[in-house]
Amino acid sequence: MFRKRTIALAALAAASTLVLASCSPADTGSSSAYDPDETVSLDFAFWGNDDRANRYNQLIEKFNEEHPEITINTTFTDFASYWEKRQTEAASGSLPDVFQFSDSYLRQYGESGTILDLDTVKDYIDFTTFEDALLGTGRLDGTQYSLPTGFSLWANFVNDDLLAQAGIDAPEGGQTYDEFDDWMASVTEATGGAIFGGTDYTQRIQVFELRLRAEGKNLYTEDGELGFTEDELADFWNSGSDLRDGVAIAQQQLEEISPISGFGAAKTASEMSWSNFLGGYLADSGASSISIIAPPTDDPDAKDLYRQGGLQIAISAGTEHPEAAAIFLDYIVNSPEAGEVFGTTLGFPASSSKLDGAKLEGADKQVADYIESVKDRIGDTPPPAVVGYGSLEQKFWDLGKELGLGTKTVDDAVAEFFSEAQVVLG
Template sequence: MTTLTRRTALKLFAGTAAVGLLAGCGTGGGKNADGSVTLRFTWWGNDVRNKQTQQVIDAFQAAHPNIKIQAEPGVWSGYWDKLATQTAANDAPDVIQMDLAYIAEYGGRGALLDLTKQKELDTSSFDANTLAAGQYGGKLYGVSTGQNALAIFANVKVFQAAGVPLPNDATWTWDDYLATAKALGAGASQGGATNYGASYGITDQNLSMWLRQRGESLYTNDGQTGFTVDGVASFMAFQKKLLDAKAAPPASVAQEDIGAAVEQTLAATNKTGMSFWWTNQLGALAKATGSDIKLLRVPSQDGSSKDNGLFYKPSMYWSASSRSKHPAEAATFIDYLVNSTDVAKVITTERGFSTSQKVQDAIKPLLTPTDKTALGFLTAIKPEVGSAPAVPPVGTSKVADALGRRVTDVLFGRADAQASAAAFKNDADTLIKNAKK
């Protein structure tokens, strides 16, 4: 097998149809000595997710002795670079936990299996919208594990210690958010503690929500960027306001926090009062903090929750490599993951709330207080959520990295918001353009 450096692998995958590289080194191999096959299975997650997933693997292997599962867990910060390297070398795992930001990137380049052609996978329990969330170019590249929504996690312990009341999330604006974060930071700093009011929300999904509030979008349905430089500049300028008001951490601290594992983040270690997370992450954050977590709607520009840009997002997907030597077995495992009520009773809502009624009925008696809190939030915002944004087009898997760099430039004072926003738009447009070459 040819050895690739990380940088070379990323260039190869970004600039070619990944499955065309090193064709003799496909994923997986033949049968084992006992007649079984081995599937490599990768996912990102935290300690809670890893333990649950291993329990599911053990149960699957007990029920399917002819299929062995080789677990390859990872963390978000390094997951995609590793997967790009593996895919470029035609050594991708057989079954892959996939994300919305990458489903078109990998599927559109021929790196994922079209699951509609796998008779071992039964998708009859999922509605059309759920299946559409994993489709690109008319092919099913992933089955959604469930849905979630972006929320502000308010650490009740930190609010109480700082003497700050919880806000009314049905009517608050970004100015209110800034004032709350500033008050939390001031209260937490008493006595010399290195705590902050809020973490920064500088992911592409945060930007998408911000743009939706302005009538713009991150991407259009025809695969282009749908935002203005001014729209992104206003987003970046707000992050700088948080910094200048000492409502959020210094740039150097924030930079470390972005790449930290969930359990090691400022939010998980009770060092911020507010932070942005997806609802399926509530269990992990509540366990890590040992605090009650109040889920709050994202603020709006005008104080109306129906204008805050929230939407239901597929938590993640189960996908399979198009180079797998064992596509039927990979589909069998994915079918088990999405349809087995035994799996549902182990994972419950950690990967989002399944839209399968059979799964919902199976886990209902098992919902924990945090599960019920998340479900209550998802139910409460239902009248307010808008349609899901366009699937990120091919070429955009590195847009989130570009956004992080440009916002960081603003926080460190290396560039102003307008210049960084213009640079970011050029980054995004160039990535899309180059993917079409």
């Protein structure tokens, strides 16, 4: 999820929801009406970087060997810009035929009828290859709207090449936040700021979520309310003050290299993100070796990690070619070829057939080993994301960047986030 511009996504989401409510799924008709010899063209959109784009191009070439009658037109951008565009398209009924989706938007897009009920094209998709728990990540009120490409765990990445140059040992996985902060400071000091120990991880709502989960809480309740107080958020953002005071890479530098992250640009020795980012990090940074370790925790017995099936594939309810779109969706989430091309870069394969094609070696084996290493720290999946979660996630990130730029105080940022949440959550 790469950093770029900011926007008032909550207002856009709210406006979109009003328009989306009037939309209804397309009439897909009978599956028997599908003509496999008909030449069709599908638009496919995704977020990511050049590495992901190259992999999709490889997969589409393989897909066209089996389905030369289906032309796939691709577009991609960074995460923030991606959802800005999808919100606008959803409001106007012009979503791509097939697109990368996120469980963060499942309620918003599912309840408004802008994504297709996959049961209407069930003859073209194999659902039996998924565990029910993973199917549930794309299911809302009994309706399957999307399918996961894989699952990920929150992780901490370390650039071994940069540490070797600095003469610094890698941090221990699962150390406390204070211990990890001290390690970051030691890297920055040893290199004189040529390489920073890491980024200000308090910008990421996922790190805040892990801290809450370690205390038995979640970001949101089952009833769709915030699961934390203003004081808890203030304490979290205040805990990053030392990081923003020269330990972590300056936000201004990150703005200059966006959408590449500080870690991807080899300007920081560490960065926390989802485990499936390893392949992209290797491609962006040019590092010969990147380690994956457990993120910090102040409770060694915490069950704060969880299997996140957030990266999904969905079909527009307005597509003119639902059967062809379903065939392509099935190829992405189920084919052994997708496992071979993507490995674990779209998450650890969620379907058994895709996993069969994945050769778990090199970076992919690293991800598999990491998932195995932290299995005792994996807890229950959090409550389903509320409508507007994507907007609040982006708002959290935007406010974190403003803290880094010094354009907003913690108290003001907290007040603005809760004000935004009140609008988004109603």
